[in-house]
Each structure stands twice: as structure tokens, then as C-alpha cells.
Amino acid sequence: MIKDKDNNTENKLKGLKNSGFVIDLRSAFKETEKKEDSKVIENKKQKKDLKPQRASVWLSGLFAKRKDVQENSFNLNSWKNKINQSKNRSRFFSTNKRQKKENFKFSELFKKKKKNYWWERAVKEKRKILNTRFHFKTKRVKQLEENLIWYRSLFSFGLILLFLVVPLKALSYLQLFDIAKLEERVMAHSQAAVSRISEAAGLASELDFISANNKLSLAGEEFLQAEDDLRFINDSLLSLAALSSNPKIKMAAESKHIFEAGVIGTKLAQNLMTLSDELFNFNEDSNLLEVLAVVSKQGTIVYQDVLNLERVVAEIKTNNIPLEYRQQFIDLADKVTYLRQGLVDFISLLDKTNELLGQTQDKRYLLIFQNNSELRASGGFLGSYAIVDLKEGKIKNLEVPAGGSYDTEGGMTLKVKAPEPLWLVNPSWYFWDANWWPDWPTTAQNLMWFYEKSGGSTVDGVITFTPTVVENLLTITGPIDMSAEYGVIITSENFWETVQKIVEKDNLALTHPEVIEGFKESNEEISSTLPLYQDLENNIENKPKKIIGDLMARILEVLPSKVNKDTLLDIILLFENSVSSKNVMLYFTDESLQEEVLQKGLAGEIKAAPHDYLMVVNTNIAGQKTDRKMKEDILHYSQVDETGKIVNNLNIKRSHEGLKNEALTGVRNVNWLRIYVPLGSRLLSASGFSIPDAHYFEAPEADWYESELLAAERLAVIDARSGIKIYQENGKTVFAGWVMTDPGQAADIKISYDLPFNFFSKKPKTEIYNFWEKINNLINKDKTNYLNYSLLVQKQPGAHASVFQSTLKLPDNLEFLWSYPDNLIWKRGWSISQSLDRDKYFSLLLNNLYDKR
Known part of the structure; x- marks a missing residue:
């Protein structure tokens, strides 16, 4: 039934087309588009919506008569009237429906069918044809674009090959020809x-x-x-x-x-x-x-x-x-x-x-001459000093008291309690004994305090040097002729003995008069181009240190003329060696200068250490100049067990190579020995210490001033078995006691202590430890159980080089990876034997094969 109806519709359309009533839809549509486009351009500014008009024209093209088509015009008004009539008709039917709503029966719903007009199907068919053509065109465009993309990829690949192959070919030809x-x-x-x-x-x-x-x-x-x-x-x-x-x-x-x-x-x-x-x-x-x-x-x-x-x-x-x-x-x-x-x-x-050097502001410095033949903690006995003023790089004033450091006694009105070991010679503390600590910044500040309290001026810094420095300078300047003043020519070889005999002339005249024969006395100012002042008008007969100032002036006069291409390198090396051996140390009140000194290793400070630490400090009290004849061996043995506990055994051997009754050196060496170890170390045993008789000590008065710098020593604990003192200072634990050695004899000091940390555990957080932690994190990204262990051994300022030996024994579960220095001998630990001529640092990096913690 439906098929017959479709055939009838097609026959009607063919008839209409043959009769010329229906035109070709495409041509009509194109013509209308042209007209409408022109209208759009004209009415663009008014922004009119022309879509309804296009629809009307399109419908008119479908049903227009042939003569209207030939004239290419349509009666739009007539079609608008028809559309309005259609709308009115719709209103009429809707009104009738409302009127009949009351009489509506459900059965009527199935009787009424929607009426289909024959021309609606023709419109739908034509629209379907147009859509098919449009989609076909779109598909073709997409296919062409896909082909174009493929061709582009192929072209790009070809260019890449071209850029790769041609240069490589050229390179091969370059190689061949x-x-x-x-x-x-x-x-x-x-x-x-x-x-x-x-x-x-x-x-x-x-x-x-x-x-x-x-x-x-x-x-x-x-x-x-x-x-x-x-x-x-x-x-x-x-x-x-x-x-x-x-x-x-x-x-x-x-x-x-x-x-x-x-x-x-x-x-x-x-x-x-x-x-x-x-x-x-x-x-x-x-x-x-x-x-x-x-x-x-x-x-x-x-x-x-x-x-x-x-x-x-x-x-x-x-x-x-x-x-x-x-x-x-x-x-x-x-x-x-x-x-x-x-x-x-x-x-x-x-x-x-x-x-x-005082480029922008004048500077005044306190120069300290420490005699390392009579060792003190910071270098030696303070026999002489000088005040030097600098302006624009030049010396404007050089004051060297001829009486030495003892000249400050008259200006010291405050009674200060000396450190207890010094009670052996004097319970009152003076400027010449103020260099009590091996940490130079601490000692320098104490020297400045005593100098000011003794009537001296404020200074901008303290610079110290030992006779070793002067001996080395004399190798550059050559002999200094002082025949007119003292009857001698001073060289690097005879400097110490000559100057020491002149300084100690009065004492030697009583005990060894033969050694000072031929020496002349000088109580007059030496001729010098430098602005030298020695305070000779006061106490003319007691000027034992005058030769120090005279010799210093002569060296400073001669030295600039000796600086040339042949000697400057030697001077630089001399200064470097003097600094590294701590025969020269500097301290400045200016914070930026002091920071620079610390960074360059010129400060002589006690340093922090991440693991093990050792510093042996000798202080000669009433032992004359015997340290020039003392030889010291330090044997350090560390044992680490499988649990990580570390026990150190320290053996210090001090041999007196002087001859009995020899001038200045043939007497007993009386030494206050201090051993600095990691903070928190626990004493296990000690032997070899000997204390002078108590009647030689003189206690200070109770109301004398007590320095805050000695507070730690006053809180010291005395070990009942050995009699040594134990206290804390500068971030270290200190074991201190007396050691006395006669000429030709040797003292054997032994001390055993355990360290405050476990070998396998985290170490105390310090700046150096944090540095090693960063290194470990860089090379140990897989978090393997790496361990680092180190020993820092510091040399006492001014001391002659000791022989240092260290042995470290480790458990079997550790594998050696790296060491500093590179030539560190590995024997399930290390074995070291070196001259302690400067601070020494040893380190290991290990792999813990299995965790014993």
C-alpha cells in the first residue's frame, strides 16, 4: 500500500517537471543566493535577519510558474499571503479542537490520522540528495588532507636524511682527502x-x-x-x-x-x-x-x-x-x-x-715576642713586646720597651688571681703570664685586657711571633752587625744563643759567668732610620730586652733592600711556613679582618672536629729554657670493637736531652701538661704524672679579682687515682696534670679514655660533620651504609715538631673505600707516622658490610 503511494507521488513529480511547473532546484537556489547575497551586503549595517526571506524564496522557486521562472522573479507577496492563510487555518482548526474538547472520546484518537501533503515528500527527497552530495564532498576533503599530511611527513623525513647523510659524506671525504x-x-x-x-x-x-x-x-x-x-x-x-x-x-x-x-x-x-x-x-x-x-x-x-x-x-x-x-x-x-x-x-x-696597613685609618698593634725555648700554651714565655703604629703602609712609631714585658708591672694596680699552676712562681697574674691558652683569639683578648689594665693604650690587634721566625728572616737579610753596641755579629745560626745570653746576662753572671765573656753592654739608643723608642731614660741599668728592640729595628731597616726577585719567593714561603707551624698568629678587633684571618688559617684557634680530636699542650713553669732540649713522641692508639665503642690509648714520651748544669737548659723541665680530646670523653686510667711539692705553691688572697676566663678550670674535677684535673674548655674535654723531667731522663705519660660517640651511630652535629654528611649524600645516593671517620690533631703554637704516630683498629665488617691523605696505610684501619709540624687531618670512608647496631 505504501509502495503504491510512493510510486504515485513520483509519477506526479515527473508530470509536474515535464509540464515545466517545477524548476531545477539547484539553479533556482543559486539565483536566489546571488540576489540574497547582494541584499545582505546592502543591509549589513542594519543587521537584518534574512533567513525567513531565503526560505520564502526557496519555496517560491519550487512552486513558481514557468513564466515567473523565466523572468527570474517571484511573487513573494502572494506566497506570504498563502503562508498567512495557512497560519489562520491552523488557528481555526485549533479553535475547533478546543470547542470539541468536551465531546472528545478516547476512541476518536485512533480514527484520526495526520494528513500528509504530497509536496512534503518531494522536499524531503531533494534535501536528502543535497545532504548526500555535501557529505561526499566533506569525505573527499578529509581524505585529501590525510594524504597531504602523509606526504609532508615523507618530505620531512627526506630532509632529515639529507641533512644527516650529506655532512657525514662530506666528513668522510674530508677524512679521505x-x-x-x-x-x-x-x-x-x-x-x-x-x-x-x-x-x-x-x-x-x-x-x-x-x-x-x-x-x-x-x-x-x-x-x-x-x-x-x-x-x-x-x-x-x-x-x-x-x-x-x-x-x-x-x-x-x-x-x-x-x-x-x-x-x-x-x-x-x-x-x-x-x-x-x-x-x-x-x-x-x-x-x-x-x-x-x-x-x-x-x-x-x-x-x-x-x-x-x-x-x-x-x-x-x-x-x-x-x-x-x-x-x-x-x-x-x-x-x-x-x-x-x-x-x-x-x-x-x-x-x-x-x-x-692603615690605608684609610691609622692602626696600632701589639707585637708579642714569645720565646718557645720556654714553652707556654700559645707559643712561649712573653719576655718582650712592642707597639707599632702604621699609617698609609708606613711605620710611624715603633716602641720596644728595653725592660721587656716586666715594664708593665708598675702600671698594674689590680690584683688578679693567676691560674692555679702559676701559683708555683707567682699567685698574682701579670701581663707576661697572660698567654695562658692554646686558643690564640682567647689569649690575644686576655693580653689586650692586661695591657690596658697595666696602663697601656687600646690596640687594634695582637700579632705574635717566635725566635724561629727571626732565625728564618736572618737567612734572607744575612748577618746583622751589632759589634758597636754588643760586640757581636748576629746570624741565623747564633741568634738564639747570642740574644738569650745577652738577655739573661745578669742571671748568668751569677751561675755561668764564662758564657757571657766578650759581650758588651749597651745603654744608649741605637742609630736607626726607624722612629724607634725604648724608654731608656727610666731605670737605665735594667734594660735586659734592649737588644730585642735594637735587632728588630736593624732587621726592618735591612729587609726592604733584600726583597727582590731572588728573595721574595723565599719570604713568601717563610711566611707560609711560619703561619702553618703557628710561629706567627694574628688577631684583630675588626670583625671583617678577623674573619679573613680565620678563613686563611692565620688565627691559631682551636678547631671543631667531626670525630676524634687531639691536642697536646705543654706549659713550662720555672723550667728555664729547657724546651729547646726536649724531644716529644706522641703515640695515639684507637680501638673500635664490633659494637662501635671507641677506646683511645695515648702514650706521650718526653725526653730531656740537655746536660745537667748546662747554662739555661741543664735544669729540670717542669711542665703543666694539658691534653685536649673530644668533648664528653671519659677518663679510664692515667699514669706518669708527678706533682711538685705543695710548699712551692703560694695561694692568692681571697679578695683578689678572678678572671671569668678561668671559670672552667675552677670547676675542674680531680681524678682520685691519678690526681689529674678534668674540665671543659673551647668545646673540648681537658685532662691536665704535672710532668717533670730531669736532664738525661724521660717521662712516660699514659692515658686511656673512651670517646663520647659510637662508631656506627650519628656523630655530634658540627660544621665539619655537616660537610661530611653532604659529601656522603652526594656519593651515597642509594643510601648504602657508608661511614666516615676522622682524626684532627692540632699542633701547639710555637712548639717544635713532635713525632706523631696513630693506629686505628676497626672490626672486620668494614670495607675500605677512600682515605685522606691518599697514601694512608690501610691495615683494617690506619697506621700513621708523621712529624707534627702543623695541624694534621686524617679521614676514612668505609662501607659497613653488615650492620652491627
């Missing part, structure tokens, strides 16, 4: 440059900086020529060379960086030569501050060169360097980094030196 010649030229320039650098190094070692600079200039030109030979090679080729399996070609990938580093390196060396030349041209006519300013400026230029070299070296990919040369480039990068940091420190030190 030109690489041999290129290598020959580049190697020739490189070898010539290295030869020039070697010649420059030889000239620099002879301090011929001008010739060395010329050789470096030639080396730089050779490196530049090598760079020019490589410039015709494109950078992309060099980048691709890194992909080659040929080691030479891989190294060629870094060639430009290498030769650039060579150019910068030679420039750096030239500027270093210029800096050294400025420094080594210092002479007696030079202004010290001006020289330092020039050196500082040149140092800044060198620093920029180092930064450039560090940048270029960082760009060199060591993986492209052949194995036989790779480590050299890695070492080069490390050395450049060290050089940069060294220059930063050097420039900073120069700036601080200007402040120290």
Missing part, C-alpha cells in the same frame, strides 16, 4: 705552542718574567693559527664528528674548544707573569700600598681570564677525548676551579691587607 694535511698543520702549531709554554715556564722559574711573557705571546699566536686552520670546517660538521667511531674525528669535535682554551690559557699565563713581575719588582723605594693596588688590579684581570677559561673548559665534552688524554682534561677543569677560588681569596686578602 684533507684530514691528514689538516692534522699535520694543527699538530705542528700545537707542538710549537707547547714548546713555547715549556720555555716560558723555565724562564718564569728563573724569575725572568719579561722573556717568559714573550714566549707565551708566541705560544698564543700558535694556538690562534691552529684555530684559523679549523675555521673552514663548519660547526655542524664538528658536531656530527662526535658521532664518529674514529677517536681522532671524535676529538676533532672538541678541537675549537680546545684551541680556544689554549688561547685563553696563554693570555692568562701572560697576565699572571705581569702580576708576578709587579709583585717581584718591590724594593726599598716602593710604596707598599701602591704596589698592592697595582697587584690587586692585575689580579682582577687574571680573574676574568680564569672565568673565561673555566667557561671554555666546561664546554669540552670529555667523552669525545681519547682515554689517554681524558684525565688530563678532567684535571685541567679541577685546576682551573682551584685557581679561580685561589684568586678570589688572593684579591680579598689584598683588600684586607690594605686595611691592616
Whole structure:
């Protein structure tokens, strides 16, 4: 039934079309679109909605008569009327429905059918045809776009192949035809440059900086020529060379960086030569501050060169360097980094030196002469001192009291209780005994306090040195002729004995008059170009320390004339050795200067330690100058059991090599021995100590002033078995007691104690420990049970080098990984034997194979 109805509809449409009543829908639609587009352009500003009009025109095109189509116009008004009539009719039917609603029956619902007009189906069919064409076109467009994307990908891949293959081919051709010649030229320039650098190094070692600079200039030109030979090679080729399996070609990938580093390196060396030349041209006519300013400026230029070299070296990919040369480039990068940091420190030190020398403000310093033949905690007995005023780098005043430190006694009106061991000689504390602690900042502050309380002025710092420094200076200045004043010529070999006999002349005249024969007395001022003042008008007959001031003035006069290219390096090394051995120590009230001193290792402070620590301090009280004849061996033995408990056994052997009744040294060495160990260490046993008879000690009055710096010692606990004192000071536990050694005899001190931490547990948090924790975290990312252990041994200031031996025994569950120093002998721990000529540090990094905790 439905099929017949569809056929009838199609027949009617064919009839209408054949009769010319129905036009081609597409042409009609296009024509209407053209007209409507023109109307849209005209009415665009009014923003009218033309969609209803388009719909009306489209319908009119469907049912218009042939003559209307030929005229390409439609009677829109007539069709609008028809549409309105249709709407009115709809209203009429809806009204009728409302009227009939009351008579509505449910059965009527199934009787009424919606009326279908024959033209509606024709419209739907035509719309379906148009939609089909549209979707077909869309599908074609999508297919074309997909094909285009594929072609683009193929084209891009082809370009990549082109960029890869062509340069590699070019590189292969370069290798076949030109690489041999290129290598020959580049190697020739490189070898010539290295030869020039070697010649420059030889000239620099002879301090011929001008010739060395010329050789470096030639080396730089050779490196530049090598760079020019490589410039015709494109950078992309060099980048691709890194992909080659040929080691030479891989190294060629870094060639430009290498030769650039060579150019910068030679420039750096030239500027270093210029800096050294400025420094080594210092002479007696030079202004010290001006020289330092020039050196500082040149140092800044060198620093920029180092930064450039560090940048270029960082760009060199060591993986492209052949194995036989790779480590050299890695070492080069490390050395450049060290050089940069060294220059930063050097420039900073120069700036601080200007402040120290009074560039912007006058400075006054207290100079302390400590005699290490009679050891005290900070270096030696304080027999002489000086006050020096500096202005713009020059000495404006040099005051050296001829009576030495004893001249301060008259100005000291305050009675101060001395440290208890000093009661053996004097219960009252004076300036000459104020250097009581091995920590120089603490001692320096105490010296300043006593000097001011004794009538002295405020000072900006305290600088100390020992006779060892003067002996070394005399090797540079040469003999100092003091025949007119004292009848002697002083050299580095006879300095100590000569000066000591003159200083102790009055005492020796009673005990050993033969040793002072031939020495003259001098009570008059020495002729000097320096502004020297010795206070000779007061107490003319008692000036035992006058020779110290006289000799100091002569050395300061002669030294500038001896500073040249041949001696300046020796002076620098002398100063370095004096500082590291703590024969020279500095303290400044200016915080920035003091911080610089601490960083450069010039402060002589007691240092923090992450693990084990040891410092043996000898204080000679009433033992004359016997420490010059004392020999000391320190044996340190640490045992770690499987639970991690650490027990230290310390054996100190002190041998007196003096001859009995020998002048100044042939008497008993009376020593207050202090042993500094990690804070919290517990004494297990002690032996070898001997206490002087009690009747030799004189106690102070009860109402005398007590220094707060001695509070820790006053709280000391006395071990009943050994009689030694135990207290805490400067973050350390101190074991202290008397040791007496006669000439030709030896004292054997033994002490056993356990450390306050477990080997396998966390150590006390200190700055150094935190540093090692960071190192451990960097190399131990997988959190393996690594352990680090160390021992810091500090040398007593001013003391002659002891022989130090240390043995560390560890349990079997530990594996050795790393040590400092590198040559540390590993025997399930370590075994060390060294001269304690400076502070020593030993460290191990271990792997705990199984946890015993």
C-alpha cells in the first residue's frame, strides 16, 4: 500500500517537471543566493535577519510558474499571503479542537490520522540528495588532507636524511682527502705552542718574567693559527664528528674548544707573569700600598681570564677525548676551579691587607715576642713586646720597651688571681703570664685586657711571633752587625744563643759567668732610620730586652733592600711556613679582618672536629729554657670493637736531652701538661704524672679579682687515682696534670679514655660533620651504609715538631673505600707516622658490610 503511494507521488513529480511547473532546484537556489547575497551586503549595517526571506524564496522557486521562472522573479507577496492563510487555518482548526474538547472520546484518537501533503515528500527527497552530495564532498576533503599530511611527513623525513647523510659524506671525504694535511698543520702549531709554554715556564722559574711573557705571546699566536686552520670546517660538521667511531674525528669535535682554551690559557699565563713581575719588582723605594693596588688590579684581570677559561673548559665534552688524554682534561677543569677560588681569596686578602696597613685609618698593634725555648700554651714565655703604629703602609712609631714585658708591672694596680699552676712562681697574674691558652683569639683578648689594665693604650690587634721566625728572616737579610753596641755579629745560626745570653746576662753572671765573656753592654739608643723608642731614660741599668728592640729595628731597616726577585719567593714561603707551624698568629678587633684571618688559617684557634680530636699542650713553669732540649713522641692508639665503642690509648714520651748544669737548659723541665680530646670523653686510667711539692705553691688572697676566663678550670674535677684535673674548655674535654723531667731522663705519660660517640651511630652535629654528611649524600645516593671517620690533631703554637704516630683498629665488617691523605696505610684501619709540624687531618670512608647496631 505504501509502495503504491510512493510510486504515485513520483509519477506526479515527473508530470509536474515535464509540464515545466517545477524548476531545477539547484539553479533556482543559486539565483536566489546571488540576489540574497547582494541584499545582505546592502543591509549589513542594519543587521537584518534574512533567513525567513531565503526560505520564502526557496519555496517560491519550487512552486513558481514557468513564466515567473523565466523572468527570474517571484511573487513573494502572494506566497506570504498563502503562508498567512495557512497560519489562520491552523488557528481555526485549533479553535475547533478546543470547542470539541468536551465531546472528545478516547476512541476518536485512533480514527484520526495526520494528513500528509504530497509536496512534503518531494522536499524531503531533494534535501536528502543535497545532504548526500555535501557529505561526499566533506569525505573527499578529509581524505585529501590525510594524504597531504602523509606526504609532508615523507618530505620531512627526506630532509632529515639529507641533512644527516650529506655532512657525514662530506666528513668522510674530508677524512679521505684533507684530514691528514689538516692534522699535520694543527699538530705542528700545537707542538710549537707547547714548546713555547715549556720555555716560558723555565724562564718564569728563573724569575725572568719579561722573556717568559714573550714566549707565551708566541705560544698564543700558535694556538690562534691552529684555530684559523679549523675555521673552514663548519660547526655542524664538528658536531656530527662526535658521532664518529674514529677517536681522532671524535676529538676533532672538541678541537675549537680546545684551541680556544689554549688561547685563553696563554693570555692568562701572560697576565699572571705581569702580576708576578709587579709583585717581584718591590724594593726599598716602593710604596707598599701602591704596589698592592697595582697587584690587586692585575689580579682582577687574571680573574676574568680564569672565568673565561673555566667557561671554555666546561664546554669540552670529555667523552669525545681519547682515554689517554681524558684525565688530563678532567684535571685541567679541577685546576682551573682551584685557581679561580685561589684568586678570589688572593684579591680579598689584598683588600684586607690594605686595611691592616692603615690605608684609610691609622692602626696600632701589639707585637708579642714569645720565646718557645720556654714553652707556654700559645707559643712561649712573653719576655718582650712592642707597639707599632702604621699609617698609609708606613711605620710611624715603633716602641720596644728595653725592660721587656716586666715594664708593665708598675702600671698594674689590680690584683688578679693567676691560674692555679702559676701559683708555683707567682699567685698574682701579670701581663707576661697572660698567654695562658692554646686558643690564640682567647689569649690575644686576655693580653689586650692586661695591657690596658697595666696602663697601656687600646690596640687594634695582637700579632705574635717566635725566635724561629727571626732565625728564618736572618737567612734572607744575612748577618746583622751589632759589634758597636754588643760586640757581636748576629746570624741565623747564633741568634738564639747570642740574644738569650745577652738577655739573661745578669742571671748568668751569677751561675755561668764564662758564657757571657766578650759581650758588651749597651745603654744608649741605637742609630736607626726607624722612629724607634725604648724608654731608656727610666731605670737605665735594667734594660735586659734592649737588644730585642735594637735587632728588630736593624732587621726592618735591612729587609726592604733584600726583597727582590731572588728573595721574595723565599719570604713568601717563610711566611707560609711560619703561619702553618703557628710561629706567627694574628688577631684583630675588626670583625671583617678577623674573619679573613680565620678563613686563611692565620688565627691559631682551636678547631671543631667531626670525630676524634687531639691536642697536646705543654706549659713550662720555672723550667728555664729547657724546651729547646726536649724531644716529644706522641703515640695515639684507637680501638673500635664490633659494637662501635671507641677506646683511645695515648702514650706521650718526653725526653730531656740537655746536660745537667748546662747554662739555661741543664735544669729540670717542669711542665703543666694539658691534653685536649673530644668533648664528653671519659677518663679510664692515667699514669706518669708527678706533682711538685705543695710548699712551692703560694695561694692568692681571697679578695683578689678572678678572671671569668678561668671559670672552667675552677670547676675542674680531680681524678682520685691519678690526681689529674678534668674540665671543659673551647668545646673540648681537658685532662691536665704535672710532668717533670730531669736532664738525661724521660717521662712516660699514659692515658686511656673512651670517646663520647659510637662508631656506627650519628656523630655530634658540627660544621665539619655537616660537610661530611653532604659529601656522603652526594656519593651515597642509594643510601648504602657508608661511614666516615676522622682524626684532627692540632699542633701547639710555637712548639717544635713532635713525632706523631696513630693506629686505628676497626672490626672486620668494614670495607675500605677512600682515605685522606691518599697514601694512608690501610691495615683494617690506619697506621700513621708523621712529624707534627702543623695541624694534621686524617679521614676514612668505609662501607659497613653488615650492620652491627
